Amino acid sequence: MEAFLTVDDLKVHFPTVDGVVKATDGLSFGLARGKTLGIVGESGSGKSVSSSAILGLHRGTNAVVSGEIRLDGNNLLALSDEEMRMRRGKEVAMIFQDPLSSLHPYFTIGNQIAEAYLVHHKVSKSAARTRVVEMLDRVGIPQADRRLNDYPHQFSGGMRQRAMIAMALINDPSLVIADEPTTALDVTVQAQILDLLQDLQRDFNTAIILITHDLGVVAEMADDVLVMYAGRAVEYGPCKEILTHPEMPYTWGLLSSAPDLTASTSGRLLPIPGTPPSLLNPPSGCPFHPRCTHRDKVPGDLCRTTLPELLPGHHREDHTKRCHLADPDTVFRTEILPNLAPELVEESS
Amino acid sequence: MTDQTIPTMGADTSSTVATPAGEPILEVDNLRMYFPIKSGGLIRRTVGHVQAVDGVSFQVPVGGALGLVGESGCGKSTTGRVITRLYKPTGGAIRFDGRDIGNLKPRALKPFRRDIQMIFQDPYTSLNPRHTVGSIIGAPLAIHNLVPKKQILSRVQELLEVVGLNPEHYNRYPHEFSGGQRQRIGIARALTLQPKLLVADEPVSALDVSIQAQVVNLLQDIQREFGVAFLFIAHDLAVVRHFCPEIAVMYLGKIVEIGERDRIYRHANHPYTQALLSAVPDVKQAAIGGRRERIRLEGDVPSPINPPSGCRFRTRCPLAQEICARQEPPLLQIGPRHKVACHFAGELGQHPFKPVTARLLGVDDQGNPDPGAGPPTELFTQPGFADTWFDIKGRSSVEP
Numbered sequence: 001m002e003a004f005l006t007v008d009d010l011k012v013h014f015p016t017v018d019g020v021v022k023a024t025d026g027l028s029f030g031l032a033r034g035k036t037l038g039i040v041g042e043s044g045s046g047k048s049v050s051s052s053a054i055l056g057l058h059r060g061t062n063a064v065v066s067g068e069i070r071l072d073g074n075n076l077l078a079l080s081d082e083e084m085r086m087r088r089g090k091e092v093a094m095i096f097q098d099p100l101s102s103l104h105p106y107f108t109i110g111n112q113i114a115e116a117y118l119v120h121h122k123v124s125k126s127a128a129r130t131r132v133v134e135m136l137d138r139v140g141i142p143q144a145d146r147r148l149n150d151y152p153h154q155f156s157g158g159m160r161q162r163a164m165i166a167m168a169l170i171n172d173p174s175l176v177i178a179d180e181p182t183t184a185l186d187v188t189v190q191a192q193i194l195d196l197l198q199d200l201q202r203d204f205n206t207a208i209i210l211i212t213h214d215l216g217v218v219a220e221m222a223d224d225v226l227v228m229y230a231g232r233a234v235e236y237g238p239c240k241e242i243l244t245h246p247e248m249p250y251t252w253g254l255l256s257s258a259p260d261l262t263a264s265t266s267g268r269l270l271p272i273p274g275t276p277p278s279l280l281n282p283p284s285g286c287p288f289h290p291r292c293t294h295r296d297k298v299p300g301d302l303c304r305t306t307l308p309e310l311l312p313g314h315h316r317e318d319h320t321k322r323c324h325l326a327d328p329d330t331v332f333r334t335e336i337l338p339n340l341a342p343e344l345v346e347e348s349s
Numbered sequence: 350m351t352d353q354t355i356p357t358m359g360a361d362t363s364s365t366v367a368t369p370a371g372e373p374i375l376e377v378d379n380l381r382m383y384f385p386i387k388s389g390g391l392i393r394r395t396v397g398h399v400q401a402v403d404g405v406s407f408q409v410p411v412g413g414a415l416g417l418v419g420e421s422g423c424g425k426s427t428t429g430r431v432i433t434r435l436y437k438p439t440g441g442a443i444r445f446d447g448r449d450i451g452n453l454k455p456r457a458l459k460p461f462r463r464d465i466q467m468i469f470q471d472p473y474t475s476l477n478p479r480h481t482v483g484s485i486i487g488a489p490l491a492i493h494n495l496v497p498k499k500q501i502l503s504r505v506q507e508l509l510e511v512v513g514l515n516p517e518h519y520n521r522y523p524h525e526f527s528g529g530q531r532q533r534i535g536i537a538r539a540l541t542l543q544p545k546l547l548v549a550d551e552p553v554s555a556l557d558v559s560i561q562a563q564v565v566n567l568l569q570d571i572q573r574e575f576g577v578a579f580l581f582i583a584h585d586l587a588v589v590r591h592f593c594p595e596i597a598v599m600y601l602g603k604i605v606e607i608g609e610r611d612r613i614y615r616h617a618n619h620p621y622t623q624a625l626l627s628a629v630p631d632v633k634q635a636a637i638g639g640r641r642e643r644i645r646l647e648g649d650v651p652s653p654i655n656p657p658s659g660c661r662f663r664t665r666c667p668l669a670q671e672i673c674a675r676q677e678p679p680l681l682q683i684g685p686r687h688k689v690a691c692h693f694a695g696e697l698g699q700h701p702f703k704p705v706t707a708r709l710l711g712v713d714d715q716g717n718p719d720p721g722a723g724p725p726t727e728l729f730t731q732p733g734f735a736d737t738w739f740d741i742k743g744r745s746s747v748e749p
Contacts (some may be wrong), residue, residue: 159649188624191628191645192646195643214558216632220630254558254559259587259588269562269591
């Protein structure tokens with residue numbers, strides 16, 4: 001059975017005066033109904049650009065988009081602008097990161113959510129209003145029938161994000177792209193919003209693409225994880241598999257650099273050295289090699305000269321990674337895990 | 350040029366320089382900061398106050414670090430800004446190096462400004478885009494007239510090297526640097542005057558995780574090398590835990606729990622601290638199967654203009670009872686270096702059924718005045734920690 005959403009060899013290139021910025025370069029993944037895919041990576045790794053391509057948000061810009069995005073069997077990239085417009089917000093919807101700047105300050109919350117509904121449904125304004133109240137109620141806004149007359153500034157951060165979610169879900173989309181939906185929020189509110197997204201996903205059988213830089217959020221929400229670096233997938237597979245047996249040094253770096261609530265506090269944090277590469281002039285070979293501390297383990301300067309393919313790793317067919325390391329599993333167990341979770345070393349060996 | 354940490358520092362791996370009982374460089378005593386709300390119209394009468402910080406007390410030891418955590422709007426940033434005297438406090442004392450700087454006039458304050466510096470959250474807006482890095486970092490030296498003009502440049506280059514930037518780059522503008530590098534520039538500026546206390550307001554929140562770790566390591570190197578004390582304000586509980594041996598948790602302008610790292614993260618006694626900790630998504634937990642039980646807090650933080658009576662957390666607290674609306678819980682010391690403000694203080698799952706504070710306050714279990722209970726006990730209200738404390742299980746005073 002074909003997955004509900006398949007992205008195949010997606011490329012988003014931006015021609016600029018300095019050269020072509022390859023923001024996304026050959027990205028492929030699939031997603032089934034009712035499942036969540038977490039996309040992680042640093043800023044500038046191409047997470048948001050790739051998912052905006054699914055919504056067709058690069059149309060009308062100078063971006064060059066190629067490859068294939070099939071939603072329920074239809075190639076979205078082959079649709080006309082008008083056909084795409086009829087799907088956008090109806091079949092595919094997006095929840096943006098910063099709810100304050102993505103809501104219009106001059107219009108009431110109810111007005112803005114109703115607009116999303118009226119574009120796709122030929123109903124009266126009062127029917128739309130009823131539907132808005134129902135949705136606001138569903139996302140947990142108290143006294144929804146009164147609060148819909150409020151302006152965005154009268155809502156707190158968490159409530160604005162709830163309103164954004166109501167707006168995204170009002171047309172019962174089958175795919176929701178959530179771009180850093182909780183990054184601007186406090187942890188307690190983040191927990192509320194994540195719970196809400198999970199509840200709604202269960203009720204509506206929505207597929208969710210969750211873009212985030214927080215591996216903790218991914219660990220709690222996602223079924224599959226896609227780790228991106230410099231516009232490419234560097235590791236992709238089932239969430240639990242990737243978190244317990246990561247095989248790519250960049251994923252190790254992401255896992256090791258963040259402090260957590262149980263680790264020893266006596267040591268130093270282990271950052272990934274250096275800075276993310278420029279997409280205008282990406283490094284040769286493996287884009288991660290200038291920051292990789294394991295490249296010496298690969299013979300023949302391969303990391304600097306040859307881009308590794310995205311190939312199945314040592315554990316499972318559906319866990320793929322882009323790395324030349326011959327035995328990443330041993331390196332992970334002997335060098336990474338002792339720092340990451342000393343208490344787990346025994347179990348996994 | 351790389352973003353690596355400086356090789357000359359940090360050979361030592363113990364992160365806690367501060368002896369918890371050291372002399373405080375900073376002592377904040379019952380600090381209050383109210384912002385007036387003015388009415389519209391010609392006569393702008395004051396119609397109310399935003400009680401952003403309401404009676405906060407704590408100490409920061411010399412060369413130590415205190416973490417200040419809480420949700421947005423809890424007053425943690427305002428506390429930092431009052432301490433750097435960007436605001437004049439409404440009440441209370443800020444004793445820096447033994448002297449109260451809360452009421453000093455601008456001129457008298459100038460020498461203290463050297464000793465207390467601030468690192469800001471947003472590396473993009475806290476650097477003037479029209480100034481070169483050299484003039485940004487050198488400005489404090491010129492303002493305080495500390496070194497002859499000719500030597501400013503060499504001092505700037507020295508500082509750039511300390512924070513791990515290329516000293517040749519003093520002539521560049523902020524936009525030529527990445528977010529992590531800009532934050533390093535902000536840190537270099539704060540270090541220029543060799544301060545004794547750094548108020549770091551969310552210093553790594555705007556950075557990617559890998560870069561965040563680089564900057565946290567840099568701050569720790571600086572603390573070790575120069576013996577600077579830190580007031581580390583952040584909402585990321587994991588970063589604060591890594592950096593600070595002592596942590597204060599704030600809610601709606603008040604400290605609800607304060608104590609040593611382990612007491613807060615492993616033996617939290619306040620339901621708010623417990624909820625906050627349970628809400629942090631944890632990779633490890635999720636990876637090895639199943640997440641922890643999350644304590645779900647309903648609703649939002651109430652308005653600090655009209656805070657709830659009694660305990661401010663009671664409107665969202667799963668344990669709240671009548672006494673919580675009637676009596677404000679005192680910040681009670683319950684361990685050698687651990688204070689908590691809750692009538693039903695106890696570790697998760699072990700909260701008592703009857704308020705532990707009732708007898709101390711001279712009230713009955715519902716919070717009504719109780720003539721039979723005897724006079725309220727005199728409680729220790731100083732910023733630091735006392736030698737004796739109140740044992741919540743035995744409900745009696747304990748001496749070590």
